Amino acid sequence: MRRLLLLLLLISPAYKNPHLSEDKRIEDLLARMTLHEKVMQLNQFTLGRNDNVNNIGEVVGKLPAEIGSVIYYAADPVLRNAMQRRAMEESRLGIPLIFGYDDIHGFKTLYQISLGQACSWNPSLVEKMCSYSAREARRSGVDWTFSPMIDVARDPRWGRVAEGYGEDPYVNGVFGAASVRGYQGAGLKSLDAVAACLKHYVGYGASEAGRDYVYTEISRPTLWNVYLFPYKMCLDAGAQSLMSSFNDISGIPGSANHYTLTEVLRDTWGFDGPVVSDWDAVKQLINQGYAANLREASSKALMAGVDMDMMSHGYEEYLEDLVESGEIPVSVVDEAVRRVLRIKFRLGLFDNPYIPEETPEKRFFLPEAMETASQLAAESMVLLKNNGVLPIRNASNIAVIGPLAKNSWDLMGNWKGHTEPEEMDVFLDGIRREFPSAEIKYELGCNVNGEGDFSAALALAERSDVVILCLGEKLNWSGENTSRSSIALPGGQEKLLEEIKATGKPVVVTLTNGRPLELNRIDALADAVLETWQPGVNGASALGGILSGRINPSGKLAITFPWSTGQIPIYYNRHKSARRGTQGVYKDITSDPLYPFGHGLSYTTFEYGDPRCIGTPSIDRPFKVEIEVSNTGKADGYETVLWYISDPYCSVLTRPEKELKYFEKKFLKAGEKATFVFEVDPSRDLGYLDGDGRSFLESGEYHVIVGGRDLKIMI
Numbered sequence: 238m239r240r241l242l243l244l245l246l247l248i249s250p251a252y253k254n255p256h257l258s259e260d261k262r263i264e265d266l267l268a269r270m271t272l273h274e275k276v277m278q279l280n281q282f283t284l285g286r287n288d289n290v291n292n293i294g295e296v297v298g299k300l301p302a303e304i305g306s307v308i309y310y311a312a313d314p315v316l317r318n319a320m321q322r323r324a325m326e327e328s329r330l331g332i333p334l335i336f337g338y339d340d341i342h343g344f345k346t347l348y349q350i351s352l353g354q355a356c357s358w359n360p361s362l363v364e365k366m367c368s369y370s371a372r373e374a375r376r377s378g379v380d381w382t383f384s385p386m387i388d389v390a391r392d393p394r395w396g397r398v399a400e401g402y403g404e405d406p407y408v409n410g411v412f413g414a415a416s417v418r419g420y421q422g423a424g425l426k427s428l429d430a431v432a433a434c435l436k437h438y439v440g441y442g443a444s445e446a447g448r449d450y451v452y453t454e455i456s457r458p459t460l461w462n463v464y465l466f467p468y469k470m471c472l473d474a475g476a477q478s479l480m481s482s483f484n485d486i487s488g489i490p491g492s493a494n495h496y497t498l499t500e501v502l503r504d505t506w507g508f509d510g511p512v513v514s515d516w517d518a519v520k521q522l523i524n525q526g527y528a529a530n531l532r533e534a535s536s537k538a539l540m541a542g543v544d545m546d547m548m549s550h551g552y553e554e555y556l557e558d559l560v561e562s563g564e565i566p567v568s569v570v571d572e573a574v575r576r577v578l579r580i581k582f583r584l585g586l587f588d589n590p591y592i593p594e595e596t597p598e599k600r601f602f603l604p605e606a607m608e609t610a611s612q613l614a615a616e617s618m619v620l621l622k623n624n625g626v627l628p629i630r631n632a633s634n635i636a637v638i639g640p641l642a643k644n645s646w647d648l649m650g651n652w653k654g655h656t657e658p659e660e661m662d663v664f665l666d667g668i669r670r671e672f673p674s675a676e677i678k679y680e681l682g683c684n685v686n687g688e689g690d691f692s693a694a695l696a697l698a699e700r701s702d703v704v705i706l707c708l709g710e711k712l713n714w715s716g717e718n719t720s721r722s723s724i725a726l727p728g729g730q731e732k733l734l735e736e737i738k739a740t741g742k743p744v745v746v747t748l749t750n751g752r753p754l755e756l757n758r759i760d761a762l763a764d765a766v767l768e769t770w771q772p773g774v775n776g777a778s779a780l781g782g783i784l785s786g787r788i789n790p791s792g793k794l795a796i797t798f799p800w801s802t803g804q805i806p807i808y809y810n811r812h813k814s815a816r817r818g819t820q821g822v823y824k825d826i827t828s829d830p831l832y833p834f835g836h837g838l839s840y841t842t843f844e845y846g847d848p849r850c851i852g853t854p855s856i857d858r859p860f861k862v863e864i865e866v867s868n869t870g871k872a873d874g875y876e877t878v879l880w881y882i883s884d885p886y887c888s889v890l891t892r893p894e895k896e897l898k899y900f901e902k903k904f905l906k907a908g909e910k911a912t913f914v915f916e917v918d919p920s921r922d923l924g925y926l927d928g929d930g931r932s933f934l935e936s937g938e939y940h941v942i943v944g945g946r947d948l949k950i951m952i
């Protein structure tokens with residue numbers, strides 16, 4: 238038997254031999270491919286139900302068997318295998334398809350949205366979550382997830398702030414890298430892993446006025462220090478692919494940008510995986526005025542470094558002709574094909590194209606996944622305000638009111654994967670379970686748009702000891718193509734709070750939303766405000782636990798909450814201003830945000846000692862700074878210490894007021910102390926990048942800022 242197998246291997250083509258190296262197999266296959274077959278590998282089509290309403294494009298009924306990839310909207314291993322069988326058996330060379338999908342904050346077990354995940358400051362939890370999500374996805378037919386999104390986002394009017402990890406480049410890098418490790422960690426060939434795709438390369442989050450798909454003005458130093466920064470961290474974590482962005486980057490669109498796609502990504506960083514365009518992004522070069530027609534758009538995108546065309550159908554239509562007419566060299570097509578084949582080989586698709594046909598019960602909602610969903614929800618909720626009303630103790634009548642109280646649909650958030658509303662645990666149920674001996678009554682008050690008759694809700698508030706008012710956004714108010722000109726909640730929701738507050742009862746406001754909100758009026762009225770984001774299947778238990786005090790909240794904001802929409806853009810690591818103090822501030826409102834980056838309350842108190850440097854800081858070797866933190870309150874709890882640096886003077890470029898370089902979260906029992914240590918690598922943590930991405934470090938004065946303390950160091 239063994240001999241027969243060996244013989245078969247010897248007579249079959251080298252690319253089918255699993256014992257040969259990836260490169261040998263790729264080259265062997267490439268040499269056998271016709272130009273048409275090569276070009277077909279560079280196309281991604283879609284099949285089945287498309288649940289992204291913004292994915293506008295022609296949906297092909299019957300896919301050509303030679304196609305490179307499909308976006309796969311089903312969760313059915315049988316269907317996947319049937320489609321794969323066509324590719325394997327009906328294409329001349331038997332090249333497997335790679336199945337892509339947006340597995341964003343959960344495939345079936347739905348987790349907290351990415352923006353909320355970052356507020357947990359717990360990347361290992363996010364890594365775990367992504368590994369469970371990968372397992373569900375791969376075993377349902379998906380090889381490749383279009384995640385993580387690591388677009389630094391500083392304008393909460395932009396709906397896609399929900400999909401990334403907030404305003405800070407380092408936080409995006411840390412959480413993006415954690416998610417890459419989670420998705421890919423089991424080994425790409427494993428049934429428990431999918432290949433990650435970093436998106437949207439690059440600068441998509443810099444959208445003007447928070448509008449989607451528009452121009453972005455990004456200087457080279459900002460490109461390097463802010464927008465490219467997290468990509469490098471995630472590539473170092475082993476990410477296998479990228480998606481090119483829709484936005485025009487200072488005159489050259491992201492999907493035709495030779496500088497970012499080739500000079501940076503390939504020539505500087507040496508990345509060898511594929512870049513897929515965003516949906517229709519190649520064709521959109523025409524709308525952006527960068528290509529006269531789809532033929533030119535396809536040529537520009539490929540020559541810039543986009544290997545695979547998602548749904549523009551331009552590569553399919555024009556690449557062969559462009560090569561045959563000598564307008565683009567076949568070597569460029571070959572290189573793109575190599576990258577596409579490489580990811581397929583790495584995923585083991587040539588050797589194991591099919592997946593086991595397991596039942597949904599074996600794949601979905603496994604106990605460890607559900608447990609991670611609960612923990613992530615608990616750690617990511619942020620207590621924004623508390624005048625002492627929380628935790629709720631001894632209330633016998635609790636009123637639960639508001640449009641998000643008994644609402645499973647809007648709780649899911651954008652990119653809800655394959656989760657159905659009935660699989661979500663709604664807030665009202667979580668609260669009922671948490672307070673079994675209290676009488677809990679519910680009234681809607683108003684819908685998410687703020688419309689409704691408040692009278693029953695007000696009467697209920699009158700009869701209760703405390704009101705939990707669940708406000709928030711609709712599922713489709715954040716995500717792609719969901720920009721808002723105001724980030725306030727609808728007036729009707731604020732009015733409901735105002736009238737409930739007038740009853741004199743304490744009011745706890747819970748918020749469920751995919752972006753920072755304008756909360757100054759809500760903050761003034763509410764006794765407590767708890768940001769839950771869009772917390773996933775088990776968010777209700779986490780919410781209940783925080784309300785009762787079973788869980789001590791530990792989330793901190795990974796994005797600034799402006800005082801009002803008019804302050805946008807507002808983010809902590811802004812560059813220094815020419816004038817200070819009372820100059821350069823708004824005349825009509827405060828210039829401070831309502832809740833700054835890093836804000837988040839606990840039921841206990843933490844006291845910080847003075848930071849100190851261990852040994853003498855030096856420019857050319859790592860040194861340590863430490864700080865002692867004590868839990869001085871009565872509750873056990875997590876504390877996250879955020880370490881910033883500040884460079885007061887730089888002779889090359891101006892720098893931000895402060896820059897986050899490290900964070901660490903620890904659990905401290907009441908009365909316990911811990912030492913937190915930041916190991917400073919001078920070139921990584923004190924240095925900066927110039928407009929060509931070259932790192933430099935000047936000697937002189939720097940500051941380490943931690944827990945509101947400032948330690949001056951000289952290197």
Ligand code: NOJ
Nearest residue numbers: 289292339383515516717
């Ligand atoms: C468009 C979105 O911008 C992108 O994030 C997503 O991955 C693709 N559509 C595919 O659904």
